[in-house]
Amino acid sequence: METYIGLLEVAQRETGLTDYGSDTFREGLEILVSSLNQEAKLNAAGEHVLRERILGHLKQRLQVEDWYKRHPEIGEEPIEKPLIGLSLPRTGSTALSFLLAQDPNARSLLRGESAQPCPPPGTVQNDQRECRRDEAEKVSGWKAHTPSGDAAPAECQDLMALDFKSQILIAFARVPSYAQWLKDGDLSSTYDYERRVLKLLQWGRPRLPWRLKAPTHLLYLEPLSKAFPDARFVMTHRDPADVMLSVIDVYADIMSKFSDTLDMDYVANLNIDMWSEGMRRTLDFRFADEHNQRFFDIHFKAMQEDPLAEVRKLYQWLGEDVCDEFAQGMSQWWQDNAAKHEPGPGKNAEDYGVNLDKVRPLFADYTRRMQSWTGRP
16 A cells, blocks of 8 residues: 555646645544554555545545635534434444434435535435445445444544544454554544544534444544534443453454455454543443533443333433434334344353453443443443
């Protein structure tokens, strides 16, 4: 793969644009590309997919800045009272986001517009854009680990990747230098840029409250809260031991497509370290009374038992109504998704080289809090 300078030049040449806006993305881009070239041991598919993904983010950033240059009034768009989902991965947060996406009086971030915010939806009739297909989906053996589609609600990962500080960039390959830099990084500019892109996506469309989500937010609640000071948070919960095995399996499956050498110890330790640290930071954030009032908690088991009841409780907390159209849409989606549900991998901790007796103490404080927040073990 080229150097990061070479990739910047390719993106500029292919778009005919030169202005990337602020330079906050450059450090992450440089470290990521260096880590991919020196540490990842990518195969041919990995080289192609990661190069195309990086170029895609760079080209979208160039186009975002071009739209702002031609229409500075976009910056006046208000982003008010978003509801932001955050949690450990594999806790039912994706299912919750699909349920919330049925609300006609709210706005979810959709996968197609997240991957390709330009041209902004408000400038295209019926938003009939031809969204670029993720190159990863063309790889032999690729499988989606969550419900998908251009009209599906998306995590914030692609918007965060425009600043090259995104969890999705560590899920494809072994990039320890970049992963450590990301964990310790300041994501203030990342969330500021996400807000900038949300304004672009909202411009020319009805102003509805946003529904956003990403597990990564656990690690960066302070800068997230500064960028969205009136945000409220919904947090889904599940036994961390179950979560770790599930998310390790997902990372291992993805990385195995892009490298012929899978370092299972790296995959396991990366996730255990990252998510235990994320939960530690979240507990610190929530211990402050002024922040704790901003959270609503849902246990994985409660979602499985009666998802609509949990959403109704959430909306009562928000002070909003669940209209008939919303309720019917949720019921239909839950029924349709249940019919498509696939069984889990059926693996145990030993298959991943994980000792759960050493993992559980890392989440002990969270587990106690989870029980008090949700009333469930």
